[in-house]
Amino acid sequence: xxxVTVTSRIGLSSPEESKAVLKVSDxxxxxxxxxxxxxxxxxxxxxxxxxxxxxxxxxxxxxxTATLLAALRLLPSPPSKTVRGSVEVDGTDLMTxxxxxxxxxxxxxxxxxxxxxxxxxxxxxxxxRQISEGVRQQRKLSKxxxxxxxxxxxxxxxxxxxxxxxxxxxHQLSGGMRQRAMIAMALAGEPKVxxxxxxxxxxxxxxxxxxxxxVRSFKDLAIVWVSHDLGVVAGLADRVIxxxxxxxxxxxxxxxxxxxxxxxxxxxxxxxxxxxxEMSGTHELVSIPxxxxxxxxxxxxxxxxxxxxxRVDRCATDRPTLxxxxxxxxxxxxxxxxxxxxx
Amino acid sequence: xxILIFALRRFLLAIPTLLGLLIVTFILxxxxxxxxxxxxxGDVGGSNPETVAAYRAQWGLDRPLWEQFFIYVGNLxxxxxxxxxxxxxxxMEDLLSFLPATVELGVAAILFAGIIGLALGSxxxxxHNKWPDFLVRAIALLASxxxxxxxxxxxxxxxxxxxxxxxxxxxxxxxxxxxPPRITGAYTVDSILSADSVAFWDSLAHIVLPAAVLGAFFLxxxxxxxxxxxxxxxKAPYLMTARSKGLNTRTIAQFHVLxxxxxxxxxxxxLAIGGLLAGAVLTExxxxxxxxxxxxxxxxxxxxYQAILGVTLLIGFVYVITNAIIDVVYAxxxxxxxxGS
Numbered sequence: 001x002x003x004v005t006v007t008s009r010i011g012l013s014s015p016e017e018s019k020a021v022l023k024v025s026d027x028x029x030x031x032x033x034x035x036x037x038x039x040x041x042x043x044x045x046x047x048x049x050x051x052x053x054x055x056x057x058x059x060x061x062x063x064x065t066a067t068l069l070a071a072l073r074l075l076p077s078p079p080s081k082t083v084r085g086s087v088e089v090d091g092t093d094l095m096t097x098x099x100x101x102x103x104x105x106x107x108x109x110x111x112x113x114x115x116x117x118x119x120x121x122x123x124x125x126x127x128x129r130q131i132s133e134g135v136r137q138q139r140k141l142s143k144x145x146x147x148x149x150x151x152x153x154x155x156x157x158x159x160x161x162x163x164x165x166x167x168x169x170x171h172q173l174s175g176g177m178r179q180r181a182m183i184a185m186a187l188a189g190e191p192k193v194x195x196x197x198x199x200x201x202x203x204x205x206x207x208x209x210x211x212x213x214x215v216r217s218f219k220d221l222a223i224v225w226v227s228h229d230l231g232v233v234a235g236l237a238d239r240v241i242x243x244x245x246x247x248x249x250x251x252x253x254x255x256x257x258x259x260x261x262x263x264x265x266x267x268x269x270x271x272x273x274x275x276x277x278e279m280s281g282t283h284e285l286v287s288i289p290x291x292x293x294x295x296x297x298x299x300x301x302x303x304x305x306x307x308x309x310x311r312v313d314r315c316a317t318d319r320p321t322l323x324x325x326x327x328x329x330x331x332x333x334x335x336x337x338x339x340x341x342x343x
Numbered sequence: 344x345x346i347l348i349f350a351l352r353r354f355l356l357a358i359p360t361l362l363g364l365l366i367v368t369f370i371l372x373x374x375x376x377x378x379x380x381x382x383x384x385g386d387v388g389g390s391n392p393e394t395v396a397a398y399r400a401q402w403g404l405d406r407p408l409w410e411q412f413f414i415y416v417g418n419l420x421x422x423x424x425x426x427x428x429x430x431x432x433x434x435m436e437d438l439l440s441f442l443p444a445t446v447e448l449g450v451a452a453i454l455f456a457g458i459i460g461l462a463l464g465s466x467x468x469x470x471h472n473k474w475p476d477f478l479v480r481a482i483a484l485l486a487s488x489x490x491x492x493x494x495x496x497x498x499x500x501x502x503x504x505x506x507x508x509x510x511x512x513x514x515x516x517x518x519x520x521x522x523p524p525r526i527t528g529a530y531t532v533d534s535i536l537s538a539d540s541v542a543f544w545d546s547l548a549h550i551v552l553p554a555a556v557l558g559a560f561f562l563x564x565x566x567x568x569x570x571x572x573x574x575x576x577x578k579a580p581y582l583m584t585a586r587s588k589g590l591n592t593r594t595i596a597q598f599h600v601l602x603x604x605x606x607x608x609x610x611x612x613x614l615a616i617g618g619l620l621a622g623a624v625l626t627e628x629x630x631x632x633x634x635x636x637x638x639x640x641x642x643x644x645x646x647x648y649q650a651i652l653g654v655t656l657l658i659g660f661v662y663v664i665t666n667a668i669i670d671v672v673y674a675x676x677x678x679x680x681x682x683g684s
Contacts, residue, residue: 074583099592107589119580123679124602133598134588169678185588 022048027085029070038295040066042246055237063246064226068195107134111186112195117178121170128166131185153184176207196225245303252329262331350671364659372652425649434653443528445634456558464569487563491622495556495629509552512630520545553630568611573604613669
């Protein structure tokens with residue numbers, strides 16, 4: 001896995017100055033299971049500006065992928081149900097659109113890259129066709145123009161011999177090539193926002209680095225990158241959202257999150273990454289004891305209460321809300337917020 | 344390009360299979376119970392050793408088995424399947440005259456069951472665990488669980504005797520209607536080709552019930568297979584990809600769901616063709632349909648050695664060839680098979 005090297009970003013444009021291209025507000029997603037209603041996403045709110053790279057991190061089951069899929073209205077219903085919330089892309093709320101208007105925006109203004117490129121490609125259609133078919137439908141392209149677009153997109157993501165590759169089927173490409181092809185597919189409609197659902201997790205380290213370099217090169221593209229790998233996030237994101245059992249527990253610029261995590265969960269998460277810059281052997285890998293709460297029966301108080309080392313009485317009964325702590329971070333933790341007031 | 348080479352290779356592979364089929368059927372036929380000669384010569388002739396010996400010599404039955412086999416294969420290659428002791432005609436001639444009726448019935452059954460089965464299966468998958476799904480599953484279970492001969496009798500009882508919607512079990516045409524001139528041998532097709540509307544409607548009316556009965560098992564199988572594979576495809580990650588690209592429902596159904604759902608269904612369909620041929624024997628008997636099935640039953644009753652061997656070979660041949668065709672269709676649908684991984 002890649003190392004955590006937090007470089008300071010000098011000359012980073014302030015997000016407030018640029019235009020917000022994606023506004024997710026109070027998103028609530030439930031899963032109807034045999035045991036009851038699982039609350040997978042609980043009031044997630046975030047904004048992404050043009051060209052900004054936002055990372056959503058958290059362990060599996062924390063609702064990070066569900067947030068992306070629900071925002072694109074891709075979650076299968078049943079069993080899932082998006083109960084509340086709005087997802088505005090350039091001012092248009094996807095949640096209220098009819099199917100036709102929704103399809104005008106999906107793939108064009110906002111698109112998504114999945115984790116497993118092999119299963120995300122249809123096995124019986126050529127790669128080129130799948131890259132261009134969304135745009136072909138929206139812009140009524142001819143077959144030749146669609147092929148040209150696919151070849152052009154493959155070339156842009158660094159696939160060698162793009163004309164041949166476009167005519168091939170997904171199973172004929174290598175893993176890294178397939179992942180590039182999927183990125184080409186997501187970018188074919190020239191979106192403003194790209195969702196990425198752990199697209200490098202299934203790749204080996206060198207290919208992973210190549211893909212990250214590629215994604216970093218898209219300067220103007222707003223990206224929401226979901227990952228459990230903080231190492232990847234450190235080298236890619238401007239801003240980080242930490243999720244825990246469906247809640248946003250901390251948000252802030254990547255440097256601040258890594259240097260001074262405010263939420264005990266964020267801090268524990270950072271302690272659990274293997275670090276190559278501490279080879280002395282004194283640094284032990286710390287795992288977080290316990291397990292996340294049952295989403296079917298969320299506790300009344302803080303969802304992290306059971307596993308928290310710094311909890312106070314109030315945490316058991318009152319669920320903390322996201323409040324600004326320090327200059328740049330927002331945190332949902334009573335203890336961190338109390339410390340901030342005291343200092 | 345790839346598919347042509349694949350098809351050529353697949354059909355070349357069918358040749359050793361057909362040869363194996365020839366050997367097995369020949370050996371089996373030689374161990375069939377009952378002595379065809381005794382039957383042929385009757386009690387008097389069969390009890391006279393000289394007559395028997397003369398017959399054995401005439402038909403080459405006194406020669407070693409391997410020699411008989413080579414003679415048989417040699418004749419077969421010239422289109423000679425021997426003579427039927429029952430119809431007193433060449434078996435090849437018999438098969439060719441009875442085959443079109445069976446092919447017509449079989450194709451009608453496959454079309455009927457295929458189209459309705461695919462539609463029902465898709466419907467069940469789209470309304471998974473809702474009432475159309477339960478209905479389709481019940482139909483599929485009944486259709487593939489009920490024996491063909493019983494279903495045929497029940498269908499006649501209901502649609503012919505009770506409701507009067509269908510003609511009776513009188514074969515391919517009413518006695519008052521003249522068959523169309525023979526072009527393909529299939530009455531429905533020939534009557535269209537010769538613009539004979541009376542023969543067309545009459546032959547169509549006669550084929551509906553037997554085709555439905557023969558296709559019932561097939562329908563159950565196809566709908567269950569289609570339902571299962573479509574449910575898999577509907578959950579497939581690439582469908583989420585397709586939706587994420589803003590594709591409309593028609594494009595998704597036509598290019599992403601259907602081709603993928605058809606792949607496993609087609610495979611099962613190929614395997615079921617053999618069952619269809621077995622069902623044809625029973626269906627033709629129930630509906631007095633003058634096809635290969637009826638011919639096989641008559642030949643078996645008469646211990647008509649050459650005719651039984653001929654029918655067995657023909658059914659085996661059809662089975663091997665349809666499976667080769669199915670494999671080619673399968674490869675055409677799935678590039679992973681066509682191009683290898």
